Amino acid sequence: QMQGAVFDLDGVITDTAKYHFAAWSKLAKENLDIELPASFETELKGVSRIDSLKKILEYGNKLDQFSDDDIQELAAKKNGYYLEAIDGLSKDDILPGITELIAQLKAHNVKMSLASASKNAPAILKKLGLFDEFDAIADPAKVAHGKPAPDIFLAGAAAVDLKPSECVGVEDAVAGVQAIKDAGMVAVAVGDAQELAKADKVVPTTADFSYDLFEQTFEKANA
Numbered sequence: 001q002m003q004g005a006v007f008d009l010d011g012v013i014t015d016t017a018k019y020h021f022a023a024w025s026k027l028a029k030e031n032l033d034i035e036l037p038a039s040f041e042t043e044l045k046g047v048s049r050i051d052s053l054k055k056i057l058e059y060g061n062k063l064d065q066f067s068d069d070d071i072q073e074l075a076a077k078k079n080g081y082y083l084e085a086i087d088g089l090s091k092d093d094i095l096p097g098i099t100e101l102i103a104q105l106k107a108h109n110v111k112m113s114l115a116s117a118s119k120n121a122p123a124i125l126k127k128l129g130l131f132d133e134f135d136a137i138a139d140p141a142k143v144a145h146g147k148p149a150p151d152i153f154l155a156g157a158a159a160v161d162l163k164p165s166e167c168v169g170v171e172d173a174v175a176g177v178q179a180i181k182d183a184g185m186v187a188v189a190v191g192d193a194q195e196l197a198k199a200d201k202v203v204p205t206t207a208d209f210s211y212d213l214f215e216q217t218f219e220k221a222n223a
């Protein structure tokens with residue numbers, strides 16, 4: 001039986017992916033003279049702040065033009081744009097099905113932890129009124145490697161005293177699903193089935209999430 005659920009935040013619990021991308025697009029355009037194609041949104045999902053910026057600079061063939069200090073400064077600027085955009089976030093911004101899912105997991109004594117790459121995750125959970133629902137939040141600043149490396153999901157399971165093999169990981173990002181699988185966890189993903197084909201189960205929307213879906217996916221993967 002599934003003992004734990006280790007969640008990504010952005011794009012799974014709330015739809016902040018669009019705000020991240022809007023903030024990066026603004027930074028790229030106004031500060032870097034790089035026009036990001038819409039297709040870049042998928043590539044940046046789950047990727048840490050600094051790694052995202054490096055990908056953008058690489059895309060614009062400008063990575064070698066910026067020092068580490070420049071990169072820190074640009075990343076901070078992007079975060080400023082992002083924080084402005086999410087200022088009004090509230091419980092109305094919890095994605096469909098998530099509140100019900102949390103209640104079901106609790107009713108079945110499934111431990112819940114967060115494995116977000118975002119340093120803004122605790123603040124966002126508070127805005128959504130979900131901070132107290134989680135048993136633990138893994139700190140992305142304390143792991144050596146960001147997604148697609150498994151570190152943050154391993155930390156998420158350890159934070160609730162579980163083995164990865166006892167947990168289901170929940171993601172919307174290609175990098176995140178890779179991280180879950182390399183952590184040795186069962187992966188449930190939301191989004192495009194082709195893009196996220198490495199997951200054990202992909203559903204089109206978070207409204208499709210339920211304890212039963214997670215548990216059945218877990219049992220099937222372990223059969």
Ligand code: BG6
Binds near residue numbers: 045047052121
């Ligand atoms: C992930 C997002 O959850 O967090 C990425 O999907 C983002 O887009 C990453 O870059 C880091 O977030 P933050 O809030 O620390 O800049």
Ligand code: MG
Binds near residue numbers: 012173
């Ligand atoms: Mg995500």
